[in-house]
Amino acid sequence: MKGSPVKPSERIIMLDVIRGFALFGILLVNMPAFHSPNFINQLYSVDVPYGGLDAVVYAFLQLFVQVKFFTIFSFLFGVGFYLFMKRAEAKGLRMKSLFFRRASILLIIGLLHLIFLWFGDILHLYAVGGFLLVAFYNRMPKTLIKWAFSLLAIYLALLSMTFFIPVDMMDELGLGNADDVLPTYIYMYESAPYLEWLSYRIKVEVIPILINIPFTLIPVFAFFLFGLYAGKKGIFEGSAYAPFIKKVQIVTGTLSIPFVICLFLLLQGLWDVGVYKSAATDLFKNLSGFSLCFFYMATLTRLLQLDAWKKRLSWLQFVGRMALTNYLAQTVICFTLFNIFNLYNHVSLSLGTAIAIVIFIAQAAWSKAWFNSFQFGPMEWLWRTFTYGHISPLRRQSKAS
Numbered sequence: 514m515k516g517s518p519v520k521p522s523e524r525i526i527m528l529d530v531i532r533g534f535a536l537f538g539i540l541l542v543n544m545p546a547f548h549s550p551n552f553i554n555q556l557y558s559v560d561v562p563y564g565g566l567d568a569v570v571y572a573f574l575q576l577f578v579q580v581k582f583f584t585i586f587s588f589l590f591g592v593g594f595y596l597f598m599k600r601a602e603a604k605g606l607r608m609k610s611l612f613f614r615r616a617s618i619l620l621i622i623g624l625l626h627l628i629f630l631w632f633g634d635i636l637h638l639y640a641v642g643g644f645l646l647v648a649f650y651n652r653m654p655k656t657l658i659k660w661a662f663s664l665l666a667i668y669l670a671l672l673s674m675t676f677f678i679p680v681d682m683m684d685e686l687g688l689g690n691a692d693d694v695l696p697t698y699i700y701m702y703e704s705a706p707y708l709e710w711l712s713y714r715i716k717v718e719v720i721p722i723l724i725n726i727p728f729t730l731i732p733v734f735a736f737f738l739f740g741l742y743a744g745k746k747g748i749f750e751g752s753a754y755a756p757f758i759k760k761v762q763i764v765t766g767t768l769s770i771p772f773v774i775c776l777f778l779l780l781q782g783l784w785d786v787g788v789y790k791s792a793a794t795d796l797f798k799n800l801s802g803f804s805l806c807f808f809y810m811a812t813l814t815r816l817l818q819l820d821a822w823k824k825r826l827s828w829l830q831f832v833g834r835m836a837l838t839n840y841l842a843q844t845v846i847c848f849t850l851f852n853i854f855n856l857y858n859h860v861s862l863s864l865g866t867a868i869a870i871v872i873f874i875a876q877a878a879w880s881k882a883w884f885n886s887f888q889f890g891p892m893e894w895l896w897r898t899f900t901y902g903h904i905s906p907l908r909r910q911s912k913a914s
Contacts, residue, residue, distance in 0.1 A: 525596075525750065527749050527814060528592060528749055528833070529829070529834050530817060530826050530827070530829045530830045531810055531814070531833070532832075532833030532834075533829030533830060533832035534585075534813060534829055535586045535589065536832055536840060537582075537873050538578050538582030538585070539582045539586065539635075540843050540869045541869050542583070543633050543843070543847075544847070544868065544869040547631075547847035547848070547851055547865070548856065548859075548860040549857075549858055549860070549862075550698050550858065552718060553691055553695055556691075559691045563862060566863045567862040567863050570866050575776065575780055576776060576777060576801070580798050580799055580801070581801075581805045581809060582806075584806035585809065587639070587732075587733045587736035587737055587740070588740040588743070590642075590643070590736075590737055590740060591736065591737040591738060591739060591740020591743070592740040592741070592743055592749065593744075594740070595650070595744025597612060598612060609650075611900065611901075615896070615900040616644055617640070618899050619636055619637075619640040620636075620637055622636055622837075622841075623637030623639070623640055626844065627719060627722065628719055629711065630845070630848055632714065632718035635733075636837075636840075638729060638730055638733055639733070641726060641730060642730055642733055642737055646737050646738075646741065649738060649741060654746055657738045658739075661735045661738035664731050664732070665803065668731040668732050669799065669800070671731075672792070672795055673796060675789065675792035676789055694717075698717070699857075701713045703857050732799070749814070758811050758814050759811070761808075762807075762808060762811035762815060769801055769804040773805075775797045776794065776798055779794045779797060780794065829877070831877065831881040832877050832880045834884065834889075835880055835883065835884075835891075837890065837892045838890035838891055838892040839890070842876065843876075847872075885909075886908060886909060887907050887908055888905075888907060888908070888909055889905070
């Protein structure tokens with residue numbers, strides 16, 4: 514039986530809106546790494562001295578954006594996985610083989626993106642996690658929740674291990690001084706020819722990122738499982754789970770308050786934990802990220818149940834429907850802007866954030882215009898074509914036809 518991709522009429526608009534919202538947050542998080550040596554600053558735990566408006570923007574991003582949106586994207590991947598498998602199964606297709614092909618194509622796209630353009634690629638990680646997720650498709654919802662919370666507990670425990678290292682050993686365990694590598698890193702991004710830049714990146718960025726996959730995959734896979742749970746329970750289909758969503762909003766919103774306060778105190782230097790500042794910041798950044806992720810999704814879901822807010826937020830669905838295209842386009846736009854036009858390391862945090870907002874607004878307008886004539890985003894169409902092994906019509910069918 515020949516497979517076919519999901520028709521626009523079969524989509525759950527709410528998920529597209531949330532996906533579009535998540536894509537905006539991801540761009541805000543990624544923008545500093547596009548225009549500044551953020552990779553080295555994070556690797557060596559460098560405290561960049563922001564002042565004025567930049568300090569305000571930095572605090573906002575750390576408190577309300579960082580870690581909050583890749584988790585939403587991961588959750589939606591889990592929901593999407595369930596819907597894909599369920600629809601393939603209903604059509605009598607070999608759903609596992611089909612999904613393995615789909616994940617393999619995503620892995621290729623992600624590795625090309627990671628190696629040749631940008632170190633922040635998340636697609637390769639999603640593909641690897643997707644291969645593992647197949648083993649959980651037939652598990653009971655309660656089992657999925659136990660696995661998800663267990664993985665988060667393991668991840669947070671690993672983050673907390675730093676606190677058990679004696680103070681006098683912390684400096685010895687450091688990677689060294691960022692000043693030793695920063696000039697070369699900046700030169701590579703500012704002035705080096707592409708092939709020299711690529712060779713340097715493979716050694717400094719790509720290989721360490723690939724080696725670190727087992728660790729970085731833990732929270733991603735946990736949210737895959739949360740999403741798979743939501744898909745199995747049909748949380749986004751109908752209004753039966755409205756009371757549950759309200760409860761999630763209240764609980765996670767309440768939990769987020771102390772986590773955000775602790776993170777704020779650490780960022781402002783009002784809570785002195787000495788050499789453990791970086792570890793403590795990472796811990797509370799993740800704790801607040803996990804809770805606010807659910808709070809944001811629950812809040813958006815409840816707003817979308819109101820006609821007025823559904824109309825206000827409906828424009829996000831077009832960005833979400835072609836999330837893969839827009840995600841990759843963000844890299845191409847920023848790579849062109851900052852690397853080819855020599856703006857790398859010459860853009861402030863606040864200006865970079867403003868540029869991110871402009872880019873996203875442009876993507877939203879372009880996405881809506883695109884769907885006036887086409888059924889799928891260009892990368893989504895290619896992904897589906899290679900997944901199902903046949904070419905689906907890209908253009909919309911006219912009413913007359």
